[in-house]
Amino acid sequence: MTSKPIGVAVLGLGNVGSEVVRILTENAEDFEARVGAPLEIRGIAVRRVDGDRGVPAELLTDDPAELVGRDDVDIVVEVLGGIDIPRKLVLSALEKGKSVITANKALLAEYTGELADAAEKSRADLYFEAAVAGAIPVVRPLMQSLAGDRVNKVAGIVNGTTNFILSAMDETGADYAETLAEAGRLGYAEADPTADVEGYDAASKAAILASIAFHTRVTAGDVYREGISTITSDDLETAKSLDCTIKLLAICERIVTPKGKERISARVYPALVPLSHPLASVNGAFNAVVVEAEAAGRLMFYGQGAGGAPTASAVLGDLVMAARNKFYGGRGPLESTYAKLKVAPMGDILTRYYVSMQVADKPGVLATVAAEFSKRDVSISTVRQHGAGDGARLVVVTHLAADSALSETVASLEQLDVVVHVASVLRLEGTTA
Ligand code: NAP
Numbered sequence: 001m002t003s004k005p006i007g008v009a010v011l012g013l014g015n016v017g018s019e020v021v022r023i024l025t026e027n028a029e030d031f032e033a034r035v036g037a038p039l040e041i042r043g044i045a046v047r048r049v050d051g052d053r054g055v056p057a058e059l060l061t062d063d064p065a066e067l068v069g070r071d072d073v074d075i076v077v078e079v080l081g082g083i084d085i086p087r088k089l090v091l092s093a094l095e096k097g098k099s100v101i102t103a104n105k106a107l108l109a110e111y112t113g114e115l116a117d118a119a120e121k122s123r124a125d126l127y128f129e130a131a132v133a134g135a136i137p138v139v140r141p142l143m144q145s146l147a148g149d150r151v152n153k154v155a156g157i158v159n160g161t162t163n164f165i166l167s168a169m170d171e172t173g174a175d176y177a178e179t180l181a182e183a184g185r186l187g188y189a190e191a192d193p194t195a196d197v198e199g200y201d202a203a204s205k206a207a208i209l210a211s212i213a214f215h216t217r218v219t220a221g222d223v224y225r226e227g228i229s230t231i232t233s234d235d236l237e238t239a240k241s242l243d244c245t246i247k248l249l250a251i252c253e254r255i256v257t258p259k260g261k262e263r264i265s266a267r268v269y270p271a272l273v274p275l276s277h278p279l280a281s282v283n284g285a286f287n288a289v290v291v292e293a294e295a296a297g298r299l300m301f302y303g304q305g306a307g308g309a310p311t312a313s314a315v316l317g318d319l320v321m322a323a324r325n326k327f328y329g330g331r332g333p334l335e336s337t338y339a340k341l342k343v344a345p346m347g348d349i350l351t352r353y354y355v356s357m358q359v360a361d362k363p364g365v366l367a368t369v370a371a372e373f374s375k376r377d378v379s380i381s382t383v384r385q386h387g388a389g390d391g392a393r394l395v396v397v398t399h400l401a402a403d404s405a406l407s408e409t410v411a412s413l414e415q416l417d418v419v420v421h422v423a424s425v426l427r428l429e430g431t432t433a
Contacts, residue, residue, distance in 0.1 A: 019312035103130035109204035135310030156289030198227035347404030
């Protein structure tokens with residue numbers, strides 16, 4: 001006897017939605033066997049219902065709210081994009097007790113609290129594996145597999161566009177603007193690349209990762225953020241000479257302040273990463289996330305962080321979980337915020353700096369520059385001079401120091417007569433010195 005079907009509404013038929021519908025349709029029998037009941041698509045919401053959309057025309061609707069409200073819809077898959085419209089739709093679904101799967105990091109990074117409260121009230125599932133690092137399973141490992149451990153750090157490359165650009169700059173020696181244009185031509189960068197290249201997308205993902213890793217509600221606004229648009233081919237050259245490369249990192253970390261208070265840090269910026277670090281070899285549009293947990297040690301998750309089919313894989317994994325819960329009763333884990341840790345300001349975080357500056361051809365330059373570091377208790381690890389005369393460039397790498405002391409040092413270097421200009425300042429990650 002066939003069990004009663006579980007009704008699914010798919011909101012969006014773009015890169016991700018069309019792959020969700022395709023895989024769900026082509027493998028309907030497998031999904032039924034895995035869930036215990038058939039999954040039936042009740043409708044697909046799009047903006048444009050006319051023309052051949054590659055799906056049965058009778059499933060299409062331009063009224064997502066009506067679709068979400070239908071009695072025969074048990075689970076809503078939200079792959080629309082944007083914030084305001086999906087927020088209302090997801091809330092309305094959860095309030096009606098329907099489980100929701102979403103790939104929407106921008107929505108979650110602002111409104112997880114509100115959505116989780118609605119899910120809690122109606123005892124519905126809210127799953128979002130696809131919202132961080134596409135196909136890579138990282139949300140469920142953090143929420144479930146590591147639920148018995150204590151996670152201390154989650155650091156990763158979670159934006160494929162910026163990783164593609166930085167890898168290509170490293171490989172070809174081309175400058176940022178040229179490489180961004182090439183990324184656009186190849187479909188790796190959007191017409192307006194701001195969300196990717198300025199780190200907003202990675203910051204949304206960092207907020208989600210920090211929230212689930214540290215049982216604390218973190219929003220995108222809590223995340224310190226810098227993008228990659230100021231990275232030059234010279235920076236990548238110098239990185240190479242230091243046996244490093246440059247990656248846009250999302251870092252979520254549990255820290256203890258000098259006064260012994262536990263805090264968390266969530267930050268996104270381009271950083272020098274030693275070539276020996278596992279994240280250094282993650283190239284092109286790939287993503288990777290390294291998790292450090294007390295008992296488990298270091299774990300690394302690697303794979304395709306975007307794209308229709310890879311993202312659909314994560315969405316469909318969530319869909320099977322939510323459908324099983326509908327079929328057997330019960331529900332999966334919800335947001336856990338019991339720890340309520342405060343987010344430390346960037347200035348309190350211990351980091352290492354790489355400072356590249358053009359200096360004047362005068363005696364005593366090195367001593368004058370070194371004095372600025374020592375005034376603020378910033379210890380220098382290495383100093384290298386490139387070139388000579390008026391074109392000389394000094395590259396200083398520091399040991400760990402408070403980020404505020406480092407940024408004050410850089411500000412004071414800019415005022416020195418012997419410094420023509422500070423060309424570049426980057427943090428160095430993946431080392432402990
Ligand atoms: P997309 O290609 O732009 O598709 C969006 C779909 O939503 C389109 O089918 C569009 O309809 C429909 N839509 C948008 N607003 C609508 C509205 N108000 N009413 C009805 N339909 C509406 O987007 P995508 O790349 O698939 O991304 C979808 C979501 O997944 C986003 O939240 C994104 O951040 C997330 N995500 C994407 C990827 C990826 O690789 N693409 C990876 C991870 C997460 P029309 O087709 O008629 O325009």
